[in-house]
Amino acid sequence: EPExxxxxxxxxxxxxxxxxxxxxxxxxxxxxxxxxxxxxxKVEFLVSFYNNEISExxxxxxxxxxxxxxxxxxxxxxxxxxxxxDSAMYFCAxxxxxxxxTFGSGTRLTVV
Amino acid sequence: xQTVTQSQPExxxxxxxxxxxxxxxxxxxxxxxxxxxxxxPSRQMILVIRQEAYKQQNATENRFSVNFQKAxxxxxxxxxxxxxxDAAMYFCAxxxxxxxxxxxxxxTSLTVIP
Numbered sequence: 001e002p003e004x005x006x007x008x009x010x011x012x013x014x015x016x017x018x019x020x021x022x023x024x025x026x027x028x029x030x031x032x033x034x035x036x037x038x039x040x041x042k043v044e045f046l047v048s049f050y051n052n053e054i055s056e057x058x059x060x061x062x063x064x065x066x067x068x069x070x071x072x073x074x075x076x077x078x079x080x081x082x083x084x085x086d087s088a089m090y091f092c093a094x095x096x097x098x099x100x101x102t103f104g105s106g107t108r109l110t111v112v
Numbered sequence: 113x114q115t116v117t118q119s120q121p122e123x124x125x126x127x128x129x130x131x132x133x134x135x136x137x138x139x140x141x142x143x144x145x146x147x148x149x150x151x152x153p154s155r156q157m158i159l160v161i162r163q164e165a166y167k168q169q170n171a172t173e174n175r176f177s178v179n180f181q182k183a184x185x186x187x188x189x190x191x192x193x194x195x196x197x198d199a200a201m202y203f204c205a206x207x208x209x210x211x212x213x214x215x216x217x218x219x220t221s222l223t224v225i226p
Binding site for chain 1: 147149154155156157158159162203205212213214215216217218219
């Protein structure tokens with residue numbers, strides 16, 4: 001069964017550094033998403049991406065964050081100047097059309 | 113605003129028994145989708161079951177079934193013949209038909225007792 005692949009599985013970074021989280025969505029999917037889950041809390045929407053541009057974003061997704069689809073297969077989330085509160089599990093997801101995301105296995109980001 | 117409420121932070125069930133997890137949601141939309149996701153300790157999000165709001169028939173996937181009450185905006189998950197591998201965090205989620213964003217509840221942690 002097709003999978004959404006995320007790398008790395010765990011990333012540790014120093015406060016103030018930039019990180020790039022990588023995702024390879026399912027190849028024939030058209031919509032791509034990033035979600036965040038702070039430990040012990042619910043999963044929160046960050047951004048959706050369609051046709052090479054952001055289609056929706058939440059209040060969390062401020063200027064510190066950016067997304068890109070650099071080569072037609074990868075979908076990246078860049079977090080600039082990381083803060084301690086950015087520590088969370090970050091999930092990439094994709095779907096082809098209405099409903100039924102496939103989530104990746106997540107990247108655990110730890111900011112120290 | 114769309115909100116999803118899971119009022120049971122923790123539940124437990126004896127192996128082979130049946131358990132029901134509750135979820136309510138708030139929306140002014142008439143067409144939408146509802147989901148239950150399972151998150152085991154690995155923290156991967158796994159789709160358990162999906163319900164389209166326009167369908168009156170409750171969705172079923174093997175041992176998992178839902179009780180969808182549209183008027184009451186209720187969407188509970190029933191797990192029959194519970195197995196040790198069912199132990200996980202379960203999240204209810206809502207998605208409007210007019211957008212792709214999911215709204216998640218706060219989750220219910222399910223323990224299966226051998």
